[in-house]
Amino acid sequence: MAPSTLDLISHRLRNQKLTRSSFRRPADVVAWLGAVQAQDYTGAKWALGQRANGLTDVEVDRAFDDGAILRTHVMRPTWHFVTPADIRWMLALTAPRVSALMAHYDRKLELDAAVFARSHAVLERALRGGRHLTRAELAAALARARIVALGQRLGHLMMRAELDGVVCSGPRRGKQFTYALLEERVPPARPLTREEGLAELSKRYFTSHGPATARDYVWWSGLSTRDAKAGIEMVKPAFQRAAQDGMSYWFAPSKAAVPQRPWPFAYLLPNYDEYGIAYKDRDVLMDRSLIVPPTVSIAFQHLVVLNGRYIGGWRRTLTATAAGVAVRPLRSLKKDEVRAIAGEAERYGRFLNLPVTLSQA
Numbered sequence: 472m473a474p475s476t477l478d479l480i481s482h483r484l485r486n487q488k489l490t491r492s493s494f495r496r497p498a499d500v501v502a503w504l505g506a507v508q509a510q511d512y513t514g515a516k517w518a519l520g521q522r523a524n525g526l527t528d529v530e531v532d533r534a535f536d537d538g539a540i541l542r543t544h545v546m547r548p549t550w551h552f553v554t555p556a557d558i559r560w561m562l563a564l565t566a567p568r569v570s571a572l573m574a575h576y577d578r579k580l581e582l583d584a585a586v587f588a589r590s591h592a593v594l595e596r597a598l599r600g601g602r603h604l605t606r607a608e609l610a611a612a613l614a615r616a617r618i619v620a621l622g623q624r625l626g627h628l629m630m631r632a633e634l635d636g637v638v639c640s641g642p643r644r645g646k647q648f649t650y651a652l653l654e655e656r657v658p659p660a661r662p663l664t665r666e667e668g669l670a671e672l673s674k675r676y677f678t679s680h681g682p683a684t685a686r687d688y689v690w691w692s693g694l695s696t697r698d699a700k701a702g703i704e705m706v707k708p709a710f711q712r713a714a715q716d717g718m719s720y721w722f723a724p725s726k727a728a729v730p731q732r733p734w735p736f737a738y739l740l741p742n743y744d745e746y747g748i749a750y751k752d753r754d755v756l757m758d759r760s761l762i763v764p765p766t767v768s769i770a771f772q773h774l775v776v777l778n779g780r781y782i783g784g785w786r787r788t789l790t791a792t793a794a795g796v797a798v799r800p801l802r803s804l805k806k807d808e809v810r811a812i813a814g815e816a817e818r819y820g821r822f823l824n825l826p827v828t829l830s831q832a
Contacts, residue, residue: 474713474720479682479755480779481731482722486679487746488522490732495524497534498554505675506551506561508748509542512648513789514741514773515552520822521738528823536642538656543640544633546693548573555657558639564668565693566634572693573627580624582631590618590628591637595652603641603649666705669694673702677710680749681722690751718752737811739785739796739819740774747774747781756781761801775800777808786832794825799832 474482484490487504494500500522501507509515516531534540538555545551545561548569553561577583590613597604597612604612606629613620613628620628629650632638641651663671676688683691689699703721713720740746747756757763758780775783775798782802788795796816804812813829820827 474715482682484779486681492522497531498539501540501552502554504679504745506553508743509552510550511742517741518744541639544630559660560663560668562636570634580627582627587631591632594632598652603651605647605649669702670705673706677721678723682720684718687750691749735777735808735811737815738776739815740776742773794823794827797830797832
């Protein structure tokens with residue numbers, strides 16, 4: 472029997488650990504999802520907070536500073552949270568394709584293999600011995616070595632160093648991010664063969680994000696269609712397939728009932744949350760009765776989700792002593808829906824350990 476849209480939503484919410492979770496540590500969530508998009512560090516922390524019991528913003532910061540979770544360019548390309556246990560094999564699998572995708576821009580910036588070799592050497596010398604330096608400090612070190620490191624060029628030099636496994640995130644210095652040498656920050660781990668890596672990434676994605684299609688997986692992973700399909704073939708016996716509208720959806724079988732929340736239930740998801748960003752086809756997320764203005768991109772704003780469907784956006788205002796949540800729905804909200812959203816705003820306040828004010832924009 473073909474799954475209904477409600478079935479797809481319910482299973483995704485469960486598998487993404489939004490409906491119910493036994494996790495308590497940030498690293499547990501990141502390892503389960505494989506990688507968590509994290510260019511918006513504040514939003515990505517809340518994505519972890521929604522998937523772990525009692526987790527707070529301070530605890531995610533502590534895990535990041537301690538190196539229990541890392542932030543690096545690994546897929547598509549953009550920053551993701553990954554675990555130390557996964558960073559090496561994941562980079563070995565995904566970095567060559569990301570580097571190839573960036574080659575056109577590198578040429579425009581006059582960056583080639585020789586320049587990258589020189590810049591890698593400078594970064595290694597600057598960070599050697601457990602030093603953790605900011606991007607500005609590393610730019611100065613590159614400049615002293617007569618390597619132009621300004622604007623986009625600096626960004627590409629640092630991204631390539633991440634993709635090549637030279638550097639990764641270090642502990643924050645106040646509100647500034649630092650870099651560390653990956654070999655000093657991350658304990659040694661057994662390398663995976665390319666086939667093992669493909670199988671592991673495929674298993675992680677469809678277990679934690681399924682039901683999902685091969686097209687979704689290609690988008691999320693940044694792998695070629697050929698590699699993604701090869702990975703699916705490797706793990707196919709362990710997964711179930713469901714067909715809807717001519718598409719094949721893969722997911723891990725489970726004897727446990729899908730947890731149900733009393734309706735209406737709400738989520739205030741951050742921008743780039745895996746529930747929205749991890750799928751190429753977002754029809755399941757959309758309420759087709761809504762008219763979404765062409766100026767609104769659901770992929771890049773904070774999402775108000777009711778009963779698993781997108782119904783509007785929200786923005787945050789954070790100070791040292793308070794938090795504000797302003798909701799902008801695309802339709803009128805019923806009283807019980809407002810109460811559900813208010814409950815989520817309160818949960819966000821508990822995560823931040825701040826009083827929160829809810830308003831409608």
